[in-house]
Amino acid sequence: MRIIAGEARGRRIDAPAGRNTRPTLDRIRENMFNILQADIPESRILDLFAGSGALSLEAISRGAASAVLVDSDRKASMIQKQNAESLRFNDRTRLYCCDWTRAIRTLQEEKQKFDIIFLDPPYAMTDLRTVFTSLIPLMEKESMIVLEHEAGKSVSVPPEFMIVKDRSWGFCAVTVYRLNTEGD
Template identity: 50%
Template sequence: MRIITGEAKGRIIKAPEGMNTRPTLDRVKESVFNIISNKIYDAIVLDMFAGSGNLGLEAISRGAKFCTFIEKDKSAYKVLKENIKNLNFEDRSKAYFGDSFKIIKNLSKENFKYDLIFLDPPYGRGMVQRAVEAISENRIYNDNTFIISELDEKDDIPEIVGIFKNFRTEKYGRCKIIFWVKEDKYE
Protein backbone atom coordinates (compact mmCIF):
# COMPACT_ATOMS: atom_id res chain seq x y z
CA MET A 1 0.00 0.00 0.00
CA ARG A 2 1.08 3.53 -0.64
CA ILE A 3 -0.09 7.12 -0.29
CA ILE A 4 -1.51 8.03 -3.69
CA THR A 5 -1.15 11.79 -3.72
CA GLY A 6 -0.55 14.89 -1.64
CA GLU A 7 2.21 15.71 0.77
CA ALA A 8 3.26 12.06 1.33
CA LYS A 9 2.72 10.91 -2.27
CA GLY A 10 4.35 7.58 -3.04
CA ARG A 11 5.26 6.80 0.57
CA ILE A 12 4.71 3.18 1.62
CA ILE A 13 2.16 2.29 4.30
CA LYS A 14 2.89 -0.90 6.21
CA ALA A 15 0.10 -3.45 6.59
CA PRO A 16 -0.34 -5.76 9.56
CA GLU A 17 0.62 -9.38 9.00
CA GLY A 18 -2.04 -12.06 8.98
CA MET A 19 -5.69 -12.13 8.01
CA ASN A 20 -7.19 -9.93 10.75
CA THR A 21 -7.24 -6.86 8.51
CA ARG A 22 -8.22 -6.36 4.86
CA PRO A 23 -6.66 -3.17 3.53
CA THR A 24 -8.60 -1.16 0.95
CA LEU A 25 -6.99 -1.72 -2.43
CA ASP A 26 -5.16 1.24 -3.98
CA ARG A 27 -7.48 1.34 -7.01
CA VAL A 28 -10.57 1.43 -4.76
CA LYS A 29 -8.97 4.04 -2.51
CA GLU A 30 -8.08 6.20 -5.50
CA SER A 31 -11.66 6.04 -6.83
CA VAL A 32 -13.11 6.90 -3.41
CA PHE A 33 -10.78 9.87 -2.97
CA ASN A 34 -11.59 11.13 -6.46
CA ILE A 35 -15.29 11.13 -5.52
CA ILE A 36 -14.73 13.00 -2.23
CA SER A 37 -11.87 15.23 -3.39
CA ASN A 38 -13.75 18.48 -2.69
CA LYS A 39 -14.51 17.41 0.91
CA ILE A 40 -10.99 16.63 2.13
CA TYR A 41 -9.13 19.92 2.51
CA ASP A 42 -9.24 21.13 6.14
CA ALA A 43 -11.60 18.27 7.10
CA ILE A 44 -11.74 16.70 10.53
CA VAL A 45 -11.66 12.96 9.82
CA LEU A 46 -12.53 9.80 11.74
CA ASP A 47 -11.12 6.47 10.56
CA MET A 48 -13.04 3.80 12.52
CA PHE A 49 -11.77 0.22 12.20
CA ALA A 50 -8.59 1.89 10.93
CA GLY A 51 -6.32 -1.12 10.46
CA SER A 52 -3.08 0.30 9.06
CA GLY A 53 -4.63 3.78 8.79
CA ASN A 54 -4.63 3.63 4.99
CA LEU A 55 -7.72 5.84 4.49
CA GLY A 56 -7.11 8.40 7.22
CA LEU A 57 -3.43 8.78 6.30
CA GLU A 58 -4.40 9.39 2.67
CA ALA A 59 -6.84 12.07 3.86
CA ILE A 60 -4.12 13.83 5.88
CA SER A 61 -1.74 13.67 2.93
CA ARG A 62 -4.41 15.34 0.79
CA GLY A 63 -4.93 18.22 3.22
CA ALA A 64 -7.26 17.05 5.98
CA LYS A 65 -6.68 19.10 9.12
CA PHE A 66 -6.83 16.19 11.59
CA CYS A 67 -7.67 12.48 11.76
CA THR A 68 -8.79 10.36 14.69
CA PHE A 69 -7.97 6.67 14.20
CA ILE A 70 -9.61 3.81 16.11
CA GLU A 71 -8.34 0.22 15.98
CA LYS A 72 -8.84 -2.70 18.36
CA ASP A 73 -6.46 -5.31 16.92
CA LYS A 74 -3.12 -5.06 18.76
CA SER A 75 -0.87 -5.82 15.80
CA ALA A 76 -2.85 -3.51 13.49
CA TYR A 77 -2.72 -0.74 16.11
CA LYS A 78 1.05 -1.13 16.40
CA VAL A 79 1.43 -0.83 12.61
CA LEU A 80 -0.96 2.14 12.57
CA LYS A 81 1.18 3.99 15.12
CA GLU A 82 4.32 3.21 13.08
CA ASN A 83 2.69 4.51 9.89
CA ILE A 84 1.62 7.74 11.59
CA LYS A 85 5.17 8.25 12.90
CA ASN A 86 6.88 7.31 9.62
CA LEU A 87 4.76 9.84 7.71
CA ASN A 88 5.34 12.54 10.37
CA PHE A 89 1.59 12.93 10.93
CA GLU A 90 1.68 12.78 14.76
CA ASP A 91 0.71 16.44 15.08
CA ARG A 92 -2.36 15.96 12.86
CA SER A 93 -3.70 12.73 14.27
CA LYS A 94 -4.57 10.74 17.33
CA ALA A 95 -4.85 6.96 17.47
CA TYR A 96 -7.05 5.14 19.97
CA PHE A 97 -6.70 1.48 20.83
CA GLY A 98 -9.96 -0.28 21.65
CA ASP A 99 -13.55 -0.87 20.65
CA SER A 100 -14.78 1.74 18.14
CA PHE A 101 -18.27 1.90 19.62
CA LYS A 102 -17.05 2.61 23.15
CA ILE A 103 -14.50 5.15 21.94
CA ILE A 104 -16.96 7.17 19.85
CA LYS A 105 -19.25 7.31 22.87
CA ASN A 106 -16.38 8.95 24.78
CA LEU A 107 -15.55 11.25 21.85
CA SER A 108 -19.17 12.42 21.80
CA LYS A 109 -18.89 13.41 25.46
CA GLU A 110 -15.98 15.64 24.42
CA ASN A 111 -18.20 17.10 21.66
CA PHE A 112 -16.07 15.87 18.74
CA LYS A 113 -17.67 16.45 15.32
CA TYR A 114 -16.33 14.94 12.11
CA ASP A 115 -16.58 16.09 8.50
CA LEU A 116 -15.53 12.76 6.97
CA ILE A 117 -15.91 9.33 8.54
CA PHE A 118 -14.38 6.17 7.06
CA LEU A 119 -15.91 2.81 7.99
CA ASP A 120 -14.01 -0.26 6.84
CA PRO A 121 -14.89 -3.00 9.34
CA PRO A 122 -14.65 -6.76 8.80
CA TYR A 123 -17.11 -7.91 6.14
CA GLY A 124 -20.29 -9.82 6.89
CA ARG A 125 -20.85 -8.80 10.50
CA GLY A 126 -23.35 -5.96 10.11
CA MET A 127 -20.85 -3.53 11.57
CA VAL A 128 -21.37 -0.77 9.00
CA GLN A 129 -25.05 -0.47 9.92
CA ARG A 130 -24.20 -0.61 13.60
CA ALA A 131 -21.49 2.04 13.14
CA VAL A 132 -23.75 4.45 11.21
CA GLU A 133 -26.39 4.02 13.94
CA ALA A 134 -23.76 4.75 16.61
CA ILE A 135 -22.56 7.84 14.74
CA SER A 136 -26.17 9.07 14.64
CA GLU A 137 -26.87 8.27 18.30
CA ASN A 138 -23.62 9.79 19.56
CA ARG A 139 -23.97 12.92 17.41
CA ILE A 140 -20.35 12.99 16.25
CA TYR A 141 -21.40 14.55 12.96
CA ASN A 142 -22.08 18.04 11.66
CA ASP A 143 -24.56 19.21 9.03
CA ASN A 144 -22.29 18.27 6.13
CA THR A 145 -20.73 15.05 7.41
CA PHE A 146 -19.98 12.50 4.73
CA ILE A 147 -19.59 8.83 5.69
CA ILE A 148 -17.75 6.44 3.41
CA SER A 149 -18.26 2.73 4.16
CA GLU A 150 -16.81 -0.41 2.61
CA LEU A 151 -18.83 -3.63 2.59
CA ASP A 152 -18.84 -6.99 0.87
CA GLU A 153 -21.09 -7.00 -2.21
CA LYS A 154 -23.33 -9.55 -0.44
CA ASP A 155 -23.85 -7.44 2.68
CA ASP A 156 -27.36 -5.98 2.82
CA ILE A 157 -27.95 -2.66 4.49
CA PRO A 158 -31.01 -0.36 4.55
CA GLU A 159 -31.04 2.80 2.44
CA ILE A 160 -31.55 4.87 5.61
CA VAL A 161 -29.68 4.19 8.85
CA GLY A 162 -30.18 6.55 11.76
CA ILE A 163 -30.21 10.04 10.27
CA PHE A 164 -28.04 9.06 7.29
CA LYS A 165 -29.15 8.07 3.82
CA ASN A 166 -27.31 6.13 1.13
CA PHE A 167 -26.35 8.90 -1.29
CA ARG A 168 -24.30 6.82 -3.70
CA THR A 169 -23.09 3.22 -4.08
CA GLU A 170 -20.11 2.12 -6.15
CA LYS A 171 -18.99 -1.48 -6.78
CA TYR A 172 -15.40 -2.57 -7.21
CA GLY A 173 -15.17 -6.31 -7.71
CA ARG A 174 -16.32 -7.99 -4.52
CA CYS A 175 -16.60 -4.80 -2.47
CA LYS A 176 -19.10 -2.00 -2.53
CA ILE A 177 -18.57 1.50 -1.24
CA ILE A 178 -21.57 3.38 0.16
CA PHE A 179 -21.45 7.14 0.60
CA TRP A 180 -23.81 8.44 3.30
CA VAL A 181 -25.11 11.96 3.94
CA LYS A 182 -27.55 13.31 6.48
CA GLU A 183 -31.03 12.51 5.23
CA ASP A 184 -32.07 16.18 5.18
CA LYS A 185 -29.05 16.96 2.92
CA TYR A 186 -29.96 14.34 0.34
CA GLU A 187 -30.41 15.84 -3.11
Protein backbone atom coordinates in the same frame (compact mmCIF):
# COMPACT_ATOMS: atom_id res chain seq x y z
CA MET B 1 0.81 -0.22 -0.03
CA ARG B 2 1.52 3.42 -0.76
CA ILE B 3 0.03 6.87 -0.37
CA ILE B 4 -1.45 7.77 -3.75
CA ALA B 5 -1.57 11.59 -3.80
CA GLY B 6 -0.80 14.75 -1.88
CA GLU B 7 2.15 15.69 0.29
CA ALA B 8 3.17 12.07 1.00
CA ARG B 9 2.53 10.82 -2.55
CA GLY B 10 4.38 7.62 -3.36
CA ARG B 11 5.49 6.95 0.23
CA ARG B 12 5.06 3.37 1.41
CA ILE B 13 2.96 2.37 4.39
CA ASP B 14 2.72 -0.97 6.10
CA ALA B 15 -0.30 -3.17 6.78
CA PRO B 16 -0.70 -5.48 9.78
CA ALA B 17 0.28 -9.08 9.12
CA GLY B 18 -2.35 -11.77 9.43
CA ARG B 19 -6.01 -12.09 8.56
CA ASN B 20 -7.48 -9.71 11.14
CA THR B 21 -7.33 -6.75 8.77
CA ARG B 22 -8.19 -6.28 5.11
CA PRO B 23 -6.24 -3.29 3.74
CA THR B 24 -8.04 -1.20 1.14
CA LEU B 25 -6.27 -1.81 -2.16
CA ASP B 26 -4.49 1.16 -3.74
CA ARG B 27 -6.80 1.22 -6.78
CA ILE B 28 -9.93 1.14 -4.58
CA ARG B 29 -8.52 3.93 -2.39
CA GLU B 30 -7.69 5.98 -5.50
CA ASN B 31 -11.25 5.58 -6.84
CA MET B 32 -12.72 6.36 -3.42
CA PHE B 33 -10.70 9.56 -3.11
CA ASN B 34 -11.64 10.61 -6.64
CA ILE B 35 -15.24 10.63 -5.37
CA LEU B 36 -14.31 12.53 -2.18
CA GLN B 37 -11.62 14.91 -3.44
CA ALA B 38 -13.66 18.14 -3.02
CA ASP B 39 -14.59 17.24 0.57
CA ILE B 40 -11.11 16.35 1.88
CA PRO B 41 -9.32 19.73 2.34
CA GLU B 42 -9.37 20.86 6.00
CA SER B 43 -11.76 18.03 6.97
CA ARG B 44 -11.78 16.28 10.32
CA ILE B 45 -11.64 12.51 9.81
CA LEU B 46 -12.82 9.63 11.98
CA ASP B 47 -11.62 6.22 10.82
CA LEU B 48 -13.38 3.31 12.55
CA PHE B 49 -11.99 -0.18 12.01
CA ALA B 50 -8.91 1.68 10.71
CA GLY B 51 -6.58 -1.29 10.11
CA SER B 52 -3.34 0.14 8.71
CA GLY B 53 -4.77 3.66 8.76
CA ALA B 54 -4.40 3.94 4.98
CA LEU B 55 -7.69 5.82 4.49
CA SER B 56 -6.97 8.44 7.16
CA LEU B 57 -3.36 8.85 6.15
CA GLU B 58 -4.36 9.25 2.50
CA ALA B 59 -6.86 11.91 3.57
CA ILE B 60 -4.23 13.81 5.57
CA SER B 61 -1.82 13.62 2.64
CA ARG B 62 -4.56 15.19 0.49
CA GLY B 63 -5.17 18.04 2.93
CA ALA B 64 -7.40 16.81 5.76
CA ALA B 65 -6.76 18.75 8.97
CA SER B 66 -6.75 15.79 11.36
CA ALA B 67 -7.74 12.16 11.84
CA VAL B 68 -8.77 9.91 14.69
CA LEU B 69 -8.00 6.25 13.98
CA VAL B 70 -9.79 3.50 15.90
CA ASP B 71 -9.05 -0.21 15.86
CA SER B 72 -9.32 -2.83 18.59
CA ASP B 73 -6.44 -4.89 17.19
CA ARG B 74 -3.17 -4.05 18.98
CA LYS B 75 -1.02 -4.96 15.95
CA ALA B 76 -3.10 -2.67 13.74
CA SER B 77 -2.70 0.20 16.22
CA MET B 78 1.06 -0.32 16.31
CA ILE B 79 1.19 -0.22 12.49
CA GLN B 80 -0.97 2.95 12.46
CA LYS B 81 1.45 4.63 14.87
CA GLN B 82 4.45 3.52 12.80
CA ASN B 83 2.82 4.71 9.54
CA ALA B 84 1.81 8.09 11.01
CA GLU B 85 5.33 8.63 12.36
CA SER B 86 7.06 7.61 9.14
CA LEU B 87 4.86 10.05 7.17
CA ARG B 88 5.36 12.72 9.86
CA PHE B 89 1.59 12.91 10.39
CA ASN B 90 1.66 12.07 14.12
CA ASP B 91 0.81 15.69 15.01
CA ARG B 92 -2.41 15.38 12.96
CA THR B 93 -3.47 11.91 14.14
CA ARG B 94 -4.91 10.48 17.32
CA LEU B 95 -4.94 6.72 17.81
CA TYR B 96 -7.37 4.67 19.86
CA CYS B 97 -6.67 0.99 20.44
CA CYS B 98 -10.07 -0.05 21.74
CA ASP B 99 -13.51 -1.26 20.73
CA TRP B 100 -15.42 1.16 18.47
CA THR B 101 -18.16 1.66 21.09
CA ARG B 102 -15.67 2.84 23.70
CA ALA B 103 -13.98 5.19 21.25
CA ILE B 104 -17.31 6.70 20.18
CA ARG B 105 -18.35 7.18 23.81
CA THR B 106 -15.06 8.99 24.54
CA LEU B 107 -15.36 11.18 21.44
CA GLN B 108 -18.95 12.06 22.35
CA GLU B 109 -17.87 13.03 25.88
CA GLU B 110 -15.21 15.29 24.32
CA LYS B 111 -17.92 16.77 22.05
CA GLN B 112 -15.82 15.95 18.96
CA LYS B 113 -17.30 16.49 15.49
CA PHE B 114 -16.15 14.98 12.21
CA ASP B 115 -16.70 15.89 8.57
CA ILE B 116 -15.88 12.46 7.10
CA ILE B 117 -16.24 9.13 8.86
CA PHE B 118 -14.59 6.13 7.23
CA LEU B 119 -16.13 2.78 8.14
CA ASP B 120 -14.38 -0.37 7.00
CA PRO B 121 -15.84 -3.05 9.29
CA PRO B 122 -15.39 -6.78 8.74
CA TYR B 123 -17.47 -7.73 5.69
CA ALA B 124 -19.49 -10.16 7.83
CA MET B 125 -20.74 -7.17 9.86
CA THR B 126 -23.73 -6.18 7.73
CA ASP B 127 -26.12 -4.81 10.36
CA LEU B 128 -24.64 -1.37 10.94
CA ARG B 129 -27.70 0.33 12.43
CA THR B 130 -26.17 0.58 15.91
CA VAL B 131 -22.85 1.90 14.56
CA PHE B 132 -24.53 4.54 12.37
CA THR B 133 -26.89 5.66 15.14
CA SER B 134 -24.03 6.05 17.62
CA LEU B 135 -22.18 8.25 15.11
CA ILE B 136 -24.96 10.86 14.80
CA PRO B 137 -23.74 12.99 17.78
CA LEU B 138 -20.29 13.13 16.15
CA MET B 139 -21.63 14.48 12.85
CA GLU B 140 -22.20 17.98 11.54
CA LYS B 141 -25.12 18.70 9.21
CA GLU B 142 -22.98 18.08 6.08
CA SER B 143 -20.89 15.20 7.48
CA MET B 144 -20.68 11.97 5.53
CA ILE B 145 -20.07 8.34 6.31
CA VAL B 146 -17.98 6.48 3.74
CA LEU B 147 -18.67 2.77 4.11
CA GLU B 148 -16.49 0.12 2.49
CA HIS B 149 -18.34 -3.19 2.21
CA GLU B 150 -18.59 -6.34 0.14
CA ALA B 151 -20.10 -5.67 -3.28
CA GLY B 152 -23.52 -7.18 -3.84
CA LYS B 153 -24.22 -7.68 -0.13
CA SER B 154 -27.04 -5.87 1.62
CA VAL B 155 -26.05 -3.60 4.51
CA SER B 156 -28.58 -2.39 7.11
CA VAL B 157 -28.40 1.26 8.15
CA PRO B 158 -30.96 3.44 9.98
CA PRO B 159 -33.60 5.25 7.89
CA GLU B 160 -32.16 8.63 8.95
CA PHE B 161 -29.34 8.09 6.46
CA MET B 162 -29.56 8.51 2.72
CA ILE B 163 -27.19 7.20 0.06
CA VAL B 164 -25.35 9.99 -1.74
CA LYS B 165 -23.04 7.84 -3.88
CA ASP B 166 -22.62 4.12 -4.41
CA ARG B 167 -19.79 2.52 -6.40
CA SER B 168 -18.31 -0.96 -6.67
CA TRP B 169 -15.08 -2.36 -8.03
CA GLY B 170 -14.90 -6.14 -8.15
CA PHE B 171 -15.59 -7.58 -4.70
CA CYS B 172 -15.44 -4.18 -2.97
CA ALA B 173 -18.12 -1.49 -2.81
CA VAL B 174 -18.12 2.00 -1.31
CA THR B 175 -21.33 3.73 -0.29
CA VAL B 176 -21.40 7.34 0.88
CA TYR B 177 -24.17 8.32 3.30
CA ARG B 178 -25.35 11.60 4.76
CA LEU B 179 -27.95 12.28 7.40
CA ASN B 180 -31.27 12.97 5.76
CA THR B 181 -31.83 16.59 6.83
CA GLU B 182 -34.80 17.29 4.59
CA GLY B 183 -37.50 18.98 6.58
CA ASP B 184 -35.02 20.62 9.01
